[in-house]
Amino acid sequence: MVTKIHLGLTDVSSDVRVFVVHxxxxxxxxxxxxxxxxxxxxxxxxxxxENVLDDADTLSRHILMSEAISDWRRSERNEGKSxxxxxxxPSEYALPNKPxxxxxxxxxxxxxxxxxxxxxxxxxxxxxxxxxYEPFWAGWVAxxxxxxxxxxxxxxxxxxxxxxxxxxxxxxTTKRQLSDSLAKQLEKSHVVTEIDLNLFADExxxxxxxxxxxxxxxxxxxxxxxxxxxxxxxxxxxxELIAFxxxxxxxxxxxxxxxxxxxxxxxxxxxxIIQNYYDESAVLSLQQEFHSPGFYRIVSGSRELVYxxxxxxxxxxxxCYDSQTVNTAEATASEADDAKLTTDEMRRLMGPMMKHISxxxxxxxxxxxxxxxxxLGVNTRTRVSR
Numbered sequence: 001m002v003t004k005i006h007l008g009l010t011d012v013s014s015d016v017r018v019f020v021v022h023x024x025x026x027x028x029x030x031x032x033x034x035x036x037x038x039x040x041x042x043x044x045x046x047x048x049x050e051n052v053l054d055d056a057d058t059l060s061r062h063i064l065m066s067e068a069i070s071d072w073r074r075s076e077r078n079e080g081k082s083x084x085x086x087x088x089x090p091s092e093y094a095l096p097n098k099p100x101x102x103x104x105x106x107x108x109x110x111x112x113x114x115x116x117x118x119x120x121x122x123x124x125x126x127x128x129x130x131x132x133y134e135p136f137w138a139g140w141v142a143x144x145x146x147x148x149x150x151x152x153x154x155x156x157x158x159x160x161x162x163x164x165x166x167x168x169x170x171x172x173t174t175k176r177q178l179s180d181s182l183a184k185q186l187e188k189s190h191v192v193t194e195i196d197l198n199l200f201a202d203e204x205x206x207x208x209x210x211x212x213x214x215x216x217x218x219x220x221x222x223x224x225x226x227x228x229x230x231x232x233x234x235x236x237x238x239x240e241l242i243a244f245x246x247x248x249x250x251x252x253x254x255x256x257x258x259x260x261x262x263x264x265x266x267x268x269x270x271x272x273i274i275q276n277y278y279d280e281s282a283v284l285s286l287q288q289e290f291h292s293p294g295f296y297r298i299v300s301g302s303r304e305l306v307y308x309x310x311x312x313x314x315x316x317x318x319x320c321y322d323s324q325t326v327n328t329a330e331a332t333a334s335e336a337d338d339a340k341l342t343t344d345e346m347r348r349l350m351g352p353m354m355k356h357i358s359x360x361x362x363x364x365x366x367x368x369x370x371x372x373x374x375x376l377g378v379n380t381r382t383r384v385s386r
Contacts, residue, residue: 001386003320003329007310007342008381009220010209011333018124018204019114020186020193027130032153034137038163039125040151041115041191043108045069045088045159048147053116056109057095063108064093069159111191115162116145118194124208125166126195128186132176136186138208139166173207202284202299211310211380217284218306219299222313226377227294235290237372242286242296244270244365245312247277249305252352266356270364273357294376308349314382315350316369321362323354 023030024042033039043066052058068086075083087093096102119125121144127137142165143149150160175183182200185193195204202219205212210221224238251273268276282305287297300306311331315321331342354362372378 003325003384003386005311005314005329005331005346006383007307007314007331007333008211008383009306009310009333010205010212012205012209012212012214013122014215016123016197016214017118017120018126018195018197018200019119020188020190020195021115021125021127022191023127027128030127030130030137033127034168036151037139037168038151038165039127039139040161040163041111042070042161043067043112044073044153044156044161046112046162047090048112048116048162050147053113053147058090059109059112060095060105061090061093063105063112064096065090068093069156073156073159107190112162114192114194115164116147119145119164119192124169124204125164126186126204128175132183133174135172135174137168138171139168141165142167169208171208178207179203206297206299211306213303213306216303217299217301218303219297220306220309220380222296222298222309223293223379223381224290224295224372224376225293225379226375227290229290234375235294237368238296238376238378240271240274241313241316241365241368241372242298242309243274243278244361244368245309246279246282246305247273248312248353248357249302249308249349250277250279250282251356253304253308253349266358268358268361270361270368273361304349307345310380310382311346311350312365313369313378313380314384316365317373317378318384319366319370320384320386321366321369326350326354 021039023033023039029040029042043063046062046066048062052062065086065088072083072086096105119141121141123141125139125141127139129136145164147162149163151163152158152160175186178186182195182203185195185200197204201214202217205214206219206221210219212218222238222242224235227234282300282302283298284301285297285299289295289297298309312321315325326346329343329346331346333342369378
C-alpha cells in the first residue's frame with residue numbers, strides 16, 4: 001500500500017497582495033462580512049459601471065448619492081419617521097467645494113478604486129476585529145472584480161452594496177499578538193489599505209498559515225501539544241531533529257553542498273552530522289513557545305528547507321523515514337495541489353539524503369521522531385497515511 005503524505009503547507013503565490021478592509025464605521029458590518037462570506041463597501045445604492053469608475057466627477061456624485069441614502073435610512077431607523085426619499089439620480093448631486101467635503105469624498109473614491117481596480121482574485125484581505133483581544137479575520141478573494149456584483153442587507157432593501165466574495169482562512173491570531181508595526185497597519189483609518197509584503201510577509205503568512213512558502217523563503221510551525229513543562233530534557237529530541245534536517249539540507253542542497261566530503265558524511269552518526277554540518281545561517285529566525293502546549297516557529301530564507309523540515313519531521317514522527325517511503329510515497333502540499341509535483345519535490349529533496357546519510361543516523365532519527373511524537377505529540381499538521 002502506498003504511503004500518502006499531506007503536508008498542510010500553503011504555497012503562497014509570488015504575486016499575491018494583502019489588503020486591510022474595514023467592516024464599516026466602528027466595525028458595524030463585521031457580522032455581515034463573516035456570515036455572508038463577503039466583504040463590501042459601506043456605500044448603499046452605489047450603482048457602478050466601468051464608465052463610472054473611470055470618471056472622478058461621476059464617481060463622486062454616486063458617492064454623494066450613497067451618503068444621502070445612508071443618512072435617510074439611518075434617520076428612518078433611529079427616529080422612526082417617514083422621510084422623503086433622496087434622489088436616485090447621481091447627476092442631481094452637486095460636487096463638493098469645501099476642503100472637508102472634498103477630502104471625505106476623495107477618501108471614499110480611493111476606497112472604491114482600490115476595492116475594484118487593485119484587489120484581485122487570489123489576493124488576501126484582512127478584516128480587523130472590534131478589539132485587540134479578538135482574532136482579526138482574513139480570507140482569499142474568491143473572484144475577479146465585477147462592479148455588477150452587489151449585496152443586499154435587510155436594513156437597506158433596494159439599495160445594494162458593492163461586494164466581493166471571500167473564502168475565510170481559519171486561524172486564531174489576535175491583533176495584540178502582532179508586532180506593533182503590523183498592528184498599526186491594521187489600525188489605519190483608510191477603508192482599504194495595502195500592506196507592504198516586503199516588510200510583513202513572514203509575519204502575516206506565519207500567523208495565517210503556520211507552514212508556508214512564498215517566493216524563495218518560507219516558514220514552518222512544529223507543534224508540541226503534549227508538552228507539560230515538567231522535564232527540562234523532554235524537548236531535546238525535537239530540537240535535535242530540527243538541527244539534523246537543517247544539516248541534511250546543507251549537505252545535499254545548501255550553497256556549499258559541493259564542498260562536503262560525501263564519504264565522511266556517510267560514515268557519520270546522527271549527532272556528528274549535526275555537529276559538523278548544521279549551519280545557523282539557513283534559519284532566519286527560530287521562535288520557541290513553551291507555555292504548555294508548546295511549539296517551534298522557524299522562518300528560513302530557503303523554501304526548500306521548509307519542505308525538507310516538513311517532510312523530515314512528518315516521516316520520522318511516523319517512523320517511516322527510509323528509502324522505500326521516500327521513493328514510493330505520494331505527497332501533496334494542499335488539498336488542491338498537483339500530487340505529482342509535490343511528490344517529485346520530495347524525491348528531489350529527500351532522495352539524496354537516503355544515499356549519503358548512514359543507516360545508523362537514519363535509524364536514530366526515526367527513534368527520536370517516534371519519541372518526540374509519543375512524549376510531545378510533535379507534528380507539523382501533516383497527515384501521513386499508509
